[in-house]
Amino acid sequence: MVNLQPYTDPMYFIILLLALLPLAIALYFGKRLSWYEVIVSLVFIFLMFNGKKYHEGYAIILFMIWQWLLVWAYTLYRKKSNNTVVFYVATILAIVPLFLVKLAPVAHWTHVSTLLGFLGISYLTFRSVGMILETRDGAIKEFNPWLFLRFMLFMPSISSGPIDRYRRFVKDITTVPDREKYLGMLEKAVWYFFLGFLYKFVLSHILGTLLLPRFESLAILSASVHHGWSWWLVPVMYTYGLDLFFDFAGYSLFAVATSYVMGVELPMNFDKPFLAKNLKDFWNRWHITLSFWFRDYIFMRLVFMMMKKKWFKSRLTTSNIAYIINMLIMGFWHGLHWYYIAYGLFHGVGLVINDAWLRFKKKHKVPHNKFTEVFAIFVTFNVVMVSFLLFSGFLDKLWFK
Amino acid sequence: MAVKEEVIEILNTIIGEDINDQLDDDFFDSGLLDSMATVELLLDLESKFDIQAPVSEFNRDEWNTPNKVIAKVESLIG
Numbered sequence: 373m374v375n376l377q378p379y380t381d382p383m384y385f386i387i388l389l390l391a392l393l394p395l396a397i398a399l400y401f402g403k404r405l406s407w408y409e410v411i412v413s414l415v416f417i418f419l420m421f422n423g424k425k426y427h428e429g430y431a432i433i434l435f436m437i438w439q440w441l442l443v444w445a446y447t448l449y450r451k452k453s454n455n456t457v458v459f460y461v462a463t464i465l466a467i468v469p470l471f472l473v474k475l476a477p478v479a480h481w482t483h484v485s486t487l488l489g490f491l492g493i494s495y496l497t498f499r500s501v502g503m504i505l506e507t508r509d510g511a512i513k514e515f516n517p518w519l520f521l522r523f524m525l526f527m528p529s530i531s532s533g534p535i536d537r538y539r540r541f542v543k544d545i546t547t548v549p550d551r552e553k554y555l556g557m558l559e560k561a562v563w564y565f566f567l568g569f570l571y572k573f574v575l576s577h578i579l580g581t582l583l584l585p586r587f588e589s590l591a592i593l594s595a596s597v598h599h600g601w602s603w604w605l606v607p608v609m610y611t612y613g614l615d616l617f618f619d620f621a622g623y624s625l626f627a628v629a630t631s632y633v634m635g636v637e638l639p640m641n642f643d644k645p646f647l648a649k650n651l652k653d654f655w656n657r658w659h660i661t662l663s664f665w666f667r668d669y670i671f672m673r674l675v676f677m678m679m680k681k682k683w684f685k686s687r688l689t690t691s692n693i694a695y696i697i698n699m700l701i702m703g704f705w706h707g708l709h710w711y712y713i714a715y716g717l718f719h720g721v722g723l724v725i726n727d728a729w730l731r732f733k734k735k736h737k738v739p740h741n742k743f744t745e746v747f748a749i750f751v752t753f754n755v756v757m758v759s760f761l762l763f764s765g766f767l768d769k770l771w772f773k
Numbered sequence: 774m775a776v777k778e779e780v781i782e783i784l785n786t787i788i789g790e791d792i793n794d795q796l797d798d799d800f801f802d803s804g805l806l807d808s809m810a811t812v813e814l815l816l817d818l819e820s821k822f823d824i825q826a827p828v829s830e831f832n833r834d835e836w837n838t839p840n841k842v843i844a845k846v847e848s849l850i851g
Binding site: 505506509510511652667668669671672673675676679680687690691 | 812
């Protein structure tokens with residue numbers, strides 16, 4: 373049976389572009405073939421979960437019915453009333469499937485993973501929770517089942533983002549870009565596809581498939597005789613970190629390029645993250661749609677609540693606590709393993725230190741020139757690489773397995 | 774005091790410098806306003822003008838310059 377995993381082999385791209393061709397021609401002539409777009413999305417999602425992965429196909433249907441009912445019910449409720457408890461219950465219910473799927477491997481519930489898990493569940497959960505939060509705020513007023521399904525099941529970004537926002541997405545799919553703009557988007561799409569090929573099929577292949585396994589086995593071998601430490605951890609760290617970037621950025625470029633062909637301006641996910649001058653700057657450049665989702669829906673809401681209810685006297689305490697909670701939740705979201713949570717904590721504390729440093733710099737005359745800037749980029753890069761080594765779970769394998 | 778002056782005063786206090794000569798400058802790009810300061814701004818506007826400006830209504834592209842903030846506040850009051 374045919375199973376097509378998104379953006380994995382040359383055949384996928386050929387089939388994808390052929391399927392999108394009628395859509396592109398129509399957009400060029402100022403028409404949007406909504407029905408055709410939905411059918412293409414559904415067919416590709418079906419192919420993703422066809423064959424051996426059929427159980428994931430059932431899981432996504434189950435998930436969609438659940439979220440559909442939930443967002444619908446909450447919107448209906450919100451028109452009449454606005455109780456905070458109901459809002460929390462709705463949010464928790466939206467997260468429950470993802471939570472169970474993340475808990476399953478730790479609790480050894482294989483049947484739960486099979487029943488509820490599917491590729492992309494985390495990303496779909498973000499979309500749905502985002503809608504509930506905006507409905508709570510009154511930014512989304514109506515539940516439109518058709519637009520809801522199109523938003524949730526937009527094929528280019530279904531497996532791993534970028535995470536779009538409902539109102540932004542709806543603006544795009546209910547209009548048609550003018551010809552000049554659309555041609556500009558196609559031009560960008562071509563460039564992104566080729567850059568993605570370079571990232572994912574050349575660089576990530578060299579780093580992740582050819583080099584990383586060798587460094588890892590060397591590190592394991594040498595650590596077994598040197599009390600868990602090995603200098604091979606250094607190349608493991610850099611290779612893993614760079615591979616993580618090229619693999620994910622390559623994938624994201626494909627998703628954005630595909631959505632541009634479909635006349636939708638999906639937001640970009642990366643902006644030269646390794647040129648970041650500090651950790652805060654890094655999070656404005658790395659996995660941007662995730663980090664901005666956390667900024668807008670968790671960090672800012674948390675700060676808003678803490679400041680309004682005056683939980684802490686100082687603004688500083690408020691922001692520091694919000695940083696740590698924010699990044700810890702991000703850690704937990706990655707999975708319930710110690711190294712993901714440690715990764716979250718690392719970045720939370722990192723942001724607190726970073727903020728303190730920025731304040732210090734503002735108060736005192738710290739020299740600032742080209743050299744210090746390069747040094748700042750170098751330090752940030754290395755701090756980030758250490759955090760990725762933690763994130764990789766390799767230390768877990770090295771020390772506890 | 775007119776809405777404009779009051780908004781500018783709030784912005785001056787939060788940012789810590791006089792923004793009268795940069796009313797059309799993007800304060801997110803320049804780094805003058807971060808997420809923390811943004812929340813402070815929303816809370817101050819809320820209490821001063823008795824308007825509701827929830828965080829998710831807050832679209833950065835519509836709030837990124839002092840003049841845009843003034844326009845937003847005026848539309849929310851009116």
